[in-house]
Amino acid sequence: MRAMVYRGPYKVRVEEKEMPRIEHPNDAIVRVTLAAICGSDLHLYHGLMPDTRVGHTFGHEFIGVVEQVGPSVQNLKVGDRVMVPFNIYCGSCFFCARGLFSNCHNVNPNATAVGGIYGYSHTTGGYDGGQSEFVRVPFADVGPALIPEWLEDEDALLCTDALATGYFGAQLADIAEGDTVAVFGAGPVGLYAARSAWLMGAGRVIVIDHLDYRLEKARTFAHAETINFAEHDDIVVEMKRTTGWIGADRVVDAVGAEADGNLTQHVTGAKLKLQGGSPVALNWAIDAVRKGGTVSVMGAYGPIFSAVKFGDAVNKGLTLRMNQCPVKRQWPRLFEHIRNGYIKPNEIVTHRIPLEHIAEGYHMFSAKLDGCIKPVIVPSAA
Numbered sequence: 383m384r385a386m387v388y389r390g391p392y393k394v395r396v397e398e399k400e401m402p403r404i405e406h407p408n409d410a411i412v413r414v415t416l417a418a419i420c421g422s423d424l425h426l427y428h429g430l431m432p433d434t435r436v437g438h439t440f441g442h443e444f445i446g447v448v449e450q451v452g453p454s455v456q457n458l459k460v461g462d463r464v465m466v467p468f469n470i471y472c473g474s475c476f477f478c479a480r481g482l483f484s485n486c487h488n489v490n491p492n493a494t495a496v497g498g499i500y501g502y503s504h505t506t507g508g509y510d511g512g513q514s515e516f517v518r519v520p521f522a523d524v525g526p527a528l529i530p531e532w533l534e535d536e537d538a539l540l541c542t543d544a545l546a547t548g549y550f551g552a553q554l555a556d557i558a559e560g561d562t563v564a565v566f567g568a569g570p571v572g573l574y575a576a577r578s579a580w581l582m583g584a585g586r587v588i589v590i591d592h593l594d595y596r597l598e599k600a601r602t603f604a605h606a607e608t609i610n611f612a613e614h615d616d617i618v619v620e621m622k623r624t625t626g627w628i629g630a631d632r633v634v635d636a637v638g639a640e641a642d643g644n645l646t647q648h649v650t651g652a653k654l655k656l657q658g659g660s661p662v663a664l665n666w667a668i669d670a671v672r673k674g675g676t677v678s679v680m681g682a683y684g685p686i687f688s689a690v691k692f693g694d695a696v697n698k699g700l701t702l703r704m705n706q707c708p709v710k711r712q713w714p715r716l717f718e719h720i721r722n723g724y725i726k727p728n729e730i731v732t733h734r735i736p737l738e739h740i741a742e743g744y745h746m747f748s749a750k751l752d753g754c755i756k757p758v759i760v761p762s763a764a
């Protein structure tokens with residue numbers, strides 16, 4: 383089969399790879415019909431995620447058709463159209479029982495923090511991902527779900543990560559009626575978080591980035607006010623100014639480890655890897671939120687420490703909430719919102735790329751070229 387394969391930082395290509403096999407009775411093999419590249423894949427692509435092995439296939443956002451099922455699989459049958467959450471989880475451990483699907487204790491022998499994630503290095507279990515013609519889906523009775531017949535393929539695809547994560551980001555921000563919500567980052571996660579904030583009662587939504595084409599999307603898709611941080615000497619002062627010198631009630635970090643905006647932090651965090659990524663956006667969030675406010679962290683950070691302004695967070699009495707998104711928990715609500723027309727997920731898709739051309743897709747998404755916001759990968763396209 384054809385699959386995206388990692389060859390080292392900034393080097394990916396499509397290669398012939400062995401078909402995945404049923405390795406456990408509750409496995410399924412899924413033929414991927416659509417996949418996406420996520421901002422998280424860029425951390426792998428840039429060589430920032432520990433233990434990303436040459437030969438690994440990325441891709442944790444995908445949908446497909448069931449090709450084969452193991453003998454104990456009860457909820458799926460061959461030919462079913464399925465959406466697969468990015469988390470791999472057992473569904474029955476202490477953590478899964480509490481809905482902490484992204485923190486499953488049974489699927490990742492390499493770490494006790496994060497559970498399993500498709501195509502996300504051996505730090506999250508070493509499972510091959512879905513930027514491929516076929517993928518092995520462990521715990522097939524637990525994660526995957528049939529795609530409702532009214533849900534379009536691209537919308538289902540976006541529910542398997544980006545939309546669920548953006549929505550989760552807004553949820554963890556504890557938004558109360560009328561709150562001012564600031565979202566750092568106008569990528570897919572930030573755009574969806576901003577859009578979701580309205581659904582949770584926000585009175586004002588402000589999106590901050592330095593890419594004008596993405597801020598334009600934040601205005602049209604998420605109906606947000608926008609600020610280009612590159613146009614201000616100090617974005618925190620600007621955030622204070624626009625909120626009556628108090629700060630935003632709730633802030634979402636939808637940027638993560640590769641944040642721009644401070645050269646020292648960027649170089650020590652993202653380039654020299656002396657920190658678990660640059661904490662610039664997170665520190666801006668801590669500074670820009672009001673005393674007693676909430677910071678919701680959706681941006682991904684590496685396992686080692688980062689120079690986060692923790693003392694300020696303590697002295698301001700902040701609530702910090704964060705996790706990898708437990709994707710399937712979000713689906714019932716997201717389905718309602720999509721069905722009611724409150725959100726049309728694929729309005730942020732900018733590119734549809736054949737699997738064979740995925741290297742160009744990575745380059746374009748990484749360098750933010752050609753107005754790229756969300757690239758979708760189509761394995762069957764020539």
Ligand SMILES: NC(=O)c1ccc[n+]([C@@H]2O[C@H](COP(=O)([O-])OP(=O)(O)OC[C@H]3O[C@@H](n4cnc5c(N)ncnc54)[C@H](O)[C@@H]3O)[C@@H](O)[C@H]2O)c1
Pocket residue numbers: 420421422423424425543544547566567568569570571572590591592593596611636637638639640641642643662663679680681682683705706707755
């Ligand atoms: N927690 C989860 O479950 C989860 C799931 C998906 C993605 N993520 C993480 O969310 C983050 C965003 O993902 P994405 O797909 O939207 O990525 P993306 O790369 O498309 O978007 C990131 C955006 O942040 C902007 N940015 C850079 N520095 C900034 C700064 N200092 N302030 C404000 N904006 C800044 C960039 O210009 C870019 O538009 C990534 O770190 C990704 O790993 C986490």
Ligand SMILES: [Zn+2]
Pocket residue numbers: 420421422423442443468543544
């Ligand atoms: Zn992702």
Ligand SMILES: [Zn+2]
Pocket residue numbers: 471472473474475476477478479485486487488
């Ligand atoms: Zn579990």
